[in-house]
Structures are given as structure tokens and as C-alpha cells.
Amino acid sequence: VIDIGSGKGYLSSFLSMQYNLKVYGIDSSNTNTDGAHERNRKLKKHWRAYQSRGRANLKSQRLEKANDRPVESEIKCKAINEKPLNNGSGLQSRDQVTIQDSVPASGFTEMATSETSKHTEVDLVAQTQSHESKLSEEVLNILNVLPADAVEAFSSSQCNCGELCEEEKAQRKMASLKAKASKSSESNLYFPLTSCITAETELSDIITDLEDCMMVGLHTCGDLAANTLRIFTAKPEIKAVCSVGCCYHLLSEQFENQEDCPEEAWGFPMCQYLKDKGWCCGRNARMSACLALERVAVGQMLPTESLFYRAVLQVIIEEIYGVTKSDRHVGKTFSKSSSFIDYVRKSLKKLELDDSKLPDSCIMDYYEKYKHRMNELEAFNMLKVVLAPCIEVLILLDRLCYLKEQDNIAWSGLVKLFDPVKSPRCYAVIALKKQPC
Numbered sequence: 001v002i003d004i005g006s007g008k009g010y011l012s013s014f015l016s017m018q019y020n021l022k023v024y025g026i027d028s029s030n031t032n033t034d035g036a037h038e039r040n041r042k043l044k045k046h047w048r049a050y051q052s053r054g055r056a057n058l059k060s061q062r063l064e065k066a067n068d069r070p071v072e073s074e075i076k077c078k079a080i081n082e083k084p085l086n087n088g089s090g091l092q093s094r095d096q097v098t099i100q101d102s103v104p105a106s107g108f109t110e111m112a113t114s115e116t117s118k119h120t121e122v123d124l125v126a127q128t129q130s131h132e133s134k135l136s137e138e139v140l141n142i143l144n145v146l147p148a149d150a151v152e153a154f155s156s157s158q159c160n161c162g163e164l165c166e167e168e169k170a171q172r173k174m175a176s177l178k179a180k181a182s183k184s185s186e187s188n189l190y191f192p193l194t195s196c197i198t199a200e201t202e203l204s205d206i207i208t209d210l211e212d213c214m215m216v217g218l219h220t221c222g223d224l225a226a227n228t229l230r231i232f233t234a235k236p237e238i239k240a241v242c243s244v245g246c247c248y249h250l251l252s253e254q255f256e257n258q259e260d261c262p263e264e265a266w267g268f269p270m271c272q273y274l275k276d277k278g279w280c281c282g283r284n285a286r287m288s289a290c291l292a293l294e295r296v297a298v299g300q301m302l303p304t305e306s307l308f309y310r311a312v313l314q315v316i317i318e319e320i321y322g323v324t325k326s327d328r329h330v331g332k333t334f335s336k337s338s339s340f341i342d343y344v345r346k347s348l349k350k351l352e353l354d355d356s357k358l359p360d361s362c363i364m365d366y367y368e369k370y371k372h373r374m375n376e377l378e379a380f381n382m383l384k385v386v387l388a389p390c391i392e393v394l395i396l397l398d399r400l401c402y403l404k405e406q407d408n409i410a411w412s413g414l415v416k417l418f419d420p421v422k423s424p425r426c427y428a429v430i431a432l433k434k435q436p437c
């Protein structure tokens, strides 16, 4: 597994230790790589204790689930009958499906996270009761979201979800025993590496023993998510990809500044379909795409005050300094400021504007002048939050469409992996390569 933008290695070390996989974590920051090494060292020390605790938890969960089985069996039947998940038509090629066919509509994603997760639990009970499978609930959750035949490509299973044939059970048991036996000091291999990944990156320059693998990326910011997909499509060794992006405001946009560099690997748009239309989101829309509608829907507040501070600051820098555009950023000044005055002064320093002739009273006059309009700002922000999913989905569909346009992809889709309240960037772009003939 190659974990792109691995940060401190939370995902890499988990994949490596939990599933005994060889994982390369690549991050552009040396500090992160050092942190990952240190964390990895500590984790290894305590891993066995974590594992036995985890096994005990799983056992008690299994017992609870076994009591719920009749209800879940009904759900399982329903899930099996649902089309997009198990259509039984073999791996869908680009020519066989339209985007709408395989991109989950809201119904599909809902099912993927609710019904099929229950469905998965039933499968898990069936499997883990008969043998110690290395596949955990999380893995099965994902496998069940993929079309049945896509899962087959990985597991060689000839059985329909849930109902494992005897031969399959025996094979899995054998594989599990072998895996256990091979757990030695060699296991849990995780290699944190430092490199800045671009669309042109030659992975074999970084990983000298590059072999058949899959790429993952969790919260790969800006263009990194787009470039992960580009590397995936270009490299025959990479058989699958699972990419969850974030920080859409950092995306480079081909049509934002009317720049004429069509060959450049822009973050947006990726697909020919939107390129032909010269599609542009703009920074404001991409900023909105980072908002978290589901969190607001459960009562978590929007950061209206910090936005209000920023809006009034904008008026100050335009009216007093005559500045309408700047390459510099205010950044996270709000959280580090003790008052509005403090915020304005810190921000002006960051923007390299002289605040020495600006009295506190003048700053406070601006604050008072606009204070009563804070509710307008809140309403505007609410509107942005409501529209945010449209923009996020546009960006994600562009990535998916790019994959659909490639000839070497067997299956691709958007899969809701996380609870958006816990983790707002919850959609993964997943794709599987065609097997070479």
C-alpha cells in the first residue's frame, strides 16, 4: 500500500499493523516523516496489548450482533437485491456504464452506509464464527459497497455476499493460518518517506522495490488528490486507489485566471468533459465546498464571529489602505487574537500594511458600524453551507469522470466512508484497474 500525503502516519501504521501490510507512507513534510517514525516506534511497543484488547471488543460485539441476526437477515436480502452494489454483470467497463449508473445517488450512499453496513455485520458474523478472518468489519464494509464482481477480483470468491461456500471457507482459513504463522518481526512493515508528490512523480524513484500495490490518500489536500488519481492511471503497478480529498480551496484551477496552460496538471477540472466546457468554480466556491453541512444540521455553530472579523477587516483595508487584492493571507489570526483590535493589528502586519497611524478608536468605529449586520453574515454563511455539497460533489464527480474517461479502469465509484458529522470530508473516490490480458 502506498499512502500519499501520509502525515504522521495514522492511516499507514494502522493498515500496516492491523492487516499486516507493507505500507509506504509518503509525505512532503520532513517533520511529519520524523513524527511518523517516532509514533511508529511507540506503537510497535504497545501494539500487542492494543490487539488483544481489540479482539476482546470484537468478540463481545459479535455476541451482541448474533442476537440481532433475524432482523439483519432481512436487511441482507434487501441489500443483495439492490442493483448498483451487486449487479452480477461482471466488472463494468467505462463503455458499459454511465456516470449516473455507478456514482451513488444519495439513495445509494445512504444504503452504502446504513443498510450495507448492517448487511456487512451479518457477513462478518458468518465468517468470523467459522474462522479467524484477517478481514475486519471495516474492510468488509468497503468490499460490500463495491460491485460483487469487483470484490471477486480481490478475493477470488465465487460466492455471493454472505454465503461463503465450503471451499472458500477452507481457503480463507488456510490463508488466515498462514498469515498468523508469518507474523514475525518482519511483519507490520511501515516505511515513512519524505517526498513532494506531483503529477509527474515517478514512484519507482522513491520506492525502489515498487511492485503491485494500491494507493490510498486520506485527506489529501488540494491538487494532491487529483495527482494521486493521475499517478494511479499512469502506473500499471498500481491496481487500485482509494482517495479522500480535502482543502478544496487549495486546488489549482485551469480556467480561474484565463491562463493558457492546457497541458499543465490542474487540480480542477480533471475530466475532458468539464475541460471542454471551460468550467470554473472560483476560490470562494471552493472555500464553501470545505464547509460541513451535516455538522451545522446537528447544531454545531458556524464560525460567524471570525467571519465577521474578517469581513470588517476587508472594509478597513479597502477604505483606509486602498488595497483590494493581495497575495498575502491573514490565515488563522482569529484564534490567536484577544480582541478585534488585536485581530486587526496582527492581520495588518501579516498583510504588510502599516498600522502605526491607525488608532484603536478608528478600528472600533468600524466594528460598531457593522456589528448590527452580523446576522446578515450568518444568513449568508448558512446559504453557503447549504450549497456546499453541490460544489464538493462537482469536484468529486470531476475526479470520477476523469477515471471513467480512462481505458484501463475496470470499476470506479464514489463511496461514502465516514459519518460526515465526525469527518465532513467523507467521500472516497475508489477505482480498480483492469487486469492485464
Ligand SMILES: C[S@@+](CC[C@H](N)C(=O)[O-])C[C@H]1O[C@@H](n2cnc3c(N)ncnc32)[C@H](O)[C@@H]1O
Pocket: 004, 005, 006, 007, 008, 009, 010, 011, 026, 027, 028, 029, 032, 195, 196, 197, 198, 217, 218, 219, 220, 221, 224, 246
Ligand atoms: C490533511 S493532511 C492528512 C495527513 C494524513 N493522511 C492523515 O489523515 O492524518 C495532508 C498531508 O499531505 C501532505 N502533503 C501535501 N501536499 C503534498 C504533496 N504534494 N506531496 C506529499 N505530501 C503532501 C501534507 O504535508 C500533510 O501531511
